Structures are given as structure tokens and as C-alpha cells.
Amino acid sequence: MDIGRLWNYISRPEVVPRLFAVFLCLIMIIEFFVPTSYNEDQLYPKYPPQSQVFKSSLAPYDRGGEPLKTPADIKTQYPQFEPIRGRITAYLTPPAIWLSERTPYFGTTIVSTPGGILDEILYYTRGLDTILESLTLLISFMIFSWVYLHRD
Amino acid sequence: MFLNITSVAGKFYGYIPFGDIVLYVTEFSAISFVIALFFTLVVYFTKPEKQLESQIGGFDRLNYVSLEELKIRRLMAILCGICTAFAMLTGDLFNYALFLAVIGIANIGIVSAVKKEWVLNAAYYYGIIAMISTLPLFGGAALILAKTGTLSILELAGKHQDLLFQKMLYAAGMVGETGVAPFYAAKAEMFRAPGAPYILMIHLSSLLIVIRTAEILLTI
Numbered sequence: 001m002d003i004g005r006l007w008n009y010i011s012r013p014e015v016v017p018r019l020f021a022v023f024l025c026l027i028m029i030i031e032f033f034v035p036t037s038y039n040e041d042q043l044y045p046k047y048p049p050q051s052q053v054f055k056s057s058l059a060p061y062d063r064g065g066e067p068l069k070t071p072a073d074i075k076t077q078y079p080q081f082e083p084i085r086g087r088i089t090a091y092l093t094p095p096a097i098w099l100s101e102r103t104p105y106f107g108t109t110i111v112s113t114p115g116g117i118l119d120e121i122l123y124y125t126r127g128l129d130t131i132l133e134s135l136t137l138l139i140s141f142m143i144f145s146w147v148y149l150h151r152d
Numbered sequence: 153m154f155l156n157i158t159s160v161a162g163k164f165y166g167y168i169p170f171g172d173i174v175l176y177v178t179e180f181s182a183i184s185f186v187i188a189l190f191f192t193l194v195v196y197f198t199k200p201e202k203q204l205e206s207q208i209g210g211f212d213r214l215n216y217v218s219l220e221e222l223k224i225r226r227l228m229a230i231l232c233g234i235c236t237a238f239a240m241l242t243g244d245l246f247n248y249a250l251f252l253a254v255i256g257i258a259n260i261g262i263v264s265a266v267k268k269e270w271v272l273n274a275a276y277y278y279g280i281i282a283m284i285s286t287l288p289l290f291g292g293a294a295l296i297l298a299k300t301g302t303l304s305i306l307e308l309a310g311k312h313q314d315l316l317f318q319k320m321l322y323a324a325g326m327v328g329e330t331g332v333a334p335f336y337a338a339k340a341e342m343f344r345a346p347g348a349p350y351i352l353m354i355h356l357s358s359l360l361i362v363i364r365t366a367e368i369l370l371t372i
């Protein structure tokens with residue numbers, strides 16, 4: 001077996017994703033059999049699946065509390081950096097309130113997004129993450145639109 | 153002091169709290185931050201290079217970057233530089249993974265405006281690896297969260313838990329995103345595009361990300 005042929009094979013760009021996928025498969029197969037444990041004391045606890053359905057129209061994201069009045073009980077890593085935590089959770093705009101009184105699935109509808117639910121974890125305690133997530137989308141749209149507008 | 157960590161990164165200088173995501177400044181991260189910002193300024197003020205291609209039996213050809221192409225590439229390079237700079241400071245595993253995702257897509261953006269077939273092909277394959285590697289990256293962060301119950305590097309530094317395989321998965325994500333040795337070919341082809349200071353930003357961000365990931369994985 002000529003090792004030079006192997007080096008030439010992996011030097012082609014179209015081979016690299018294939019190679020990386022195989023490498024990842026190997027690691028994940030090993031990882032599948034490695035025993036691990038689950039810490040019950042989680043930082044962002046979730047309610048059990050389906051436990052809120054039909055009880056609240058904000059189904060998976062109902063964290064209790066009344067927006068801007070009584071704070072919800074939110075667990076965070078550094079409470080000393082978040083003086084008003086729990087107060088903006090599930091803040092709804094008037095159209096969102098109107099809609100949430102009519103459907104039990106408001107928390108998961110796409111309609112809830114523009115001015116709908118303000119989730120505490122996303123917009124207050126971990127706000128920088130949300131900025132970066134939307135930045136990723138924004139950059140990809142910028143690249144796409146430049147390539148589209150300057151096509152030959 | 154609840155935010156005081158001892159690590160390979162050196163002396164702890166301070167922190168910048170953004171809610172649960174606490175950026176922290178150590179000797180190591182301060183130096184990397186300044187380097188990344190300095191090269192961002194270099195990219196902003198430098199004009200792109202011109203490449204002269206020698207032809208056999210014909211006229212030599214000058215490859216230059218047009219103004220329209222320059223604008224988008226400079227913007228992407230600056231975004232990439234700023235994200236690299238703040239990835240050096242961040243104190244949260246998930247946030248760091250997101251910074252890596254932004255840097256990866258900005259790297260594609262730097263070369264996407266180049267109208268050369270082989271460069272765009274290489275960028276396409278690099279994009280596929282970057283997409284694949286989000287799985288181990290965010291998966292690794294999720295497994296660390298499940299096992300320890302926290303994502304903050306400052307908290308994880310004091311816990312000393314056995315996270316070997318979770319770290320391996322996280323590192324595999326970084327390897328794909330930055331293109332470490334055997335998966336380097338797609339990125340190496342991207343470097344061949346004309347326009348020097350912007351292309352160098354791809355290289356610099358990968359280098360800083362590799363050493364920063366090593367520092368994080370040694371700290372937690």
C-alpha cells in the first residue's frame with residue numbers, strides 16, 4: 001500500500017466531509033457504550049412532557065408568575081446578576097393575549113413569535129445566546145442575498 | 153470570591169456579566185482578545201492584495217478584488233474577527249459553541265464572493281463539515297449539561313468531574329469547525345482565493361479557536 005496515494009486521496013476537498021463523517025461515527029459509536037450519569041440538580045429544569053397541555057395555553061413554556069407584577073420562580077446560575085428575574089416571563093402583547101384565550105396550543109404556534117411569548121430563559125438570563133442565534137441566521141441571509149444579487 | 157478560578161489560563165482579572173453568561177478575563181484570554189481585535193483593525197484599514205498569475209505562452213493575468221466584492225468580504229472578515237475576540241472571553245460552553253457556529257458561517261462568507269470555481273467548491277464542502285460539526289459541538293455541550301447540571305465554565309472549573317468522553321465529543325466538533333489536520337483540505341483550498349487580509353482572518357480565527365478550546369477543555 002502506497003501511503004502517498006492515501007495522502008493524495010484525503011487532499012481533495014470533496015473527500016473531507018466523508019472522512020469527517022466516518023471519524024464522527026467512530027467517536028459516537030464508542031461514546032454510545034460509555035456509561036454516564038444524569039445530574040438531577042439541573043440548571044434549567046423542564047416540566048415533564050405533556051404535563052401542561054390543556055391546562056395552560058402557553059403549554060410547554062408556562063413558568064408561572066404574572067408578567068411585570070409577581071415574579072415567577074426561575075432557577076438561574078448567578079441570581080446576583082439578574083435583579084429582576086422572573087418578571088418578564090411569558091409577557092404577551094394584546095394580540096397575543098387575544099389569541100391565547102382562543103387556542104390551547106398558543107405556546108407552540110409560530111404565530112406566537114412576533115411579539116408573542118417572551119421567554120425568560122431566552123431573553124433575559126441567556127440573552128447573548130439568542131443574539132448569536134439570530135446573528136447566524138442574519139449572516140447566512142446576507143451571504144445568500146449577495147450571491148443572489150451578484151449572479152452572472 | 154465565587155468567580156475565582158485557577159486554570160492554565162493564568163491570573164484572573166475580572167468578569168463581565170450578561171445574565172447567566174459571564175464573560176471573564178484572564179491573562180490568556182486578554183492577550184487573545186487584543187490580538188483578535190488588532191487584526192480586525194488591520195483588516196479594516198488594509199487594502200486587499202493583487203495576485204499576478206504567470207501564464208505560459210500568453211499574457212500574465214492580474215487578479216484583483218473589485219470594490220463590491222471588497223465590501224462584503226471586509227464586512228464578513230470584521231464580523232469574524234469580532235466574534236473570535238468575544239469567543240476568547242466567553243465563560244459559557246453553549247455560548248462558545250454558538251460563537252464557533254457564527255465564525256464558521258462568516259468564514260464561508262469571506263470566500264463566498266470570490267468568483268472562482270475551485271474556491272466556491274471548497275467553501276461548499278467546508279460548509280458541509282461546519283454543518284455536520286454542530287452536532288458533536290452542541291451535543292457535547294448538552295451531555296456536559298446533563299452530567300453536571302451546569303454550563304458555566306467558572307462553575308465547572310471547581311467541580312472536577314470525569315468528563316473525558318463529553319470533552320472528546322466537544323473537541324470533535326471544534327476539529328470539524330476549524331479544520332484541524334486530516335480535515336484540512338477544504339479549508340486549504342479556501343485560502344487560495346485572492347485578497348490577503350480577509351483570507352488571513354479565516355486562518356487567525358481557526359488558530360485562536362483551537363488554543364481557546366484546549367484551554368476550556370483543560371479548565372473544566
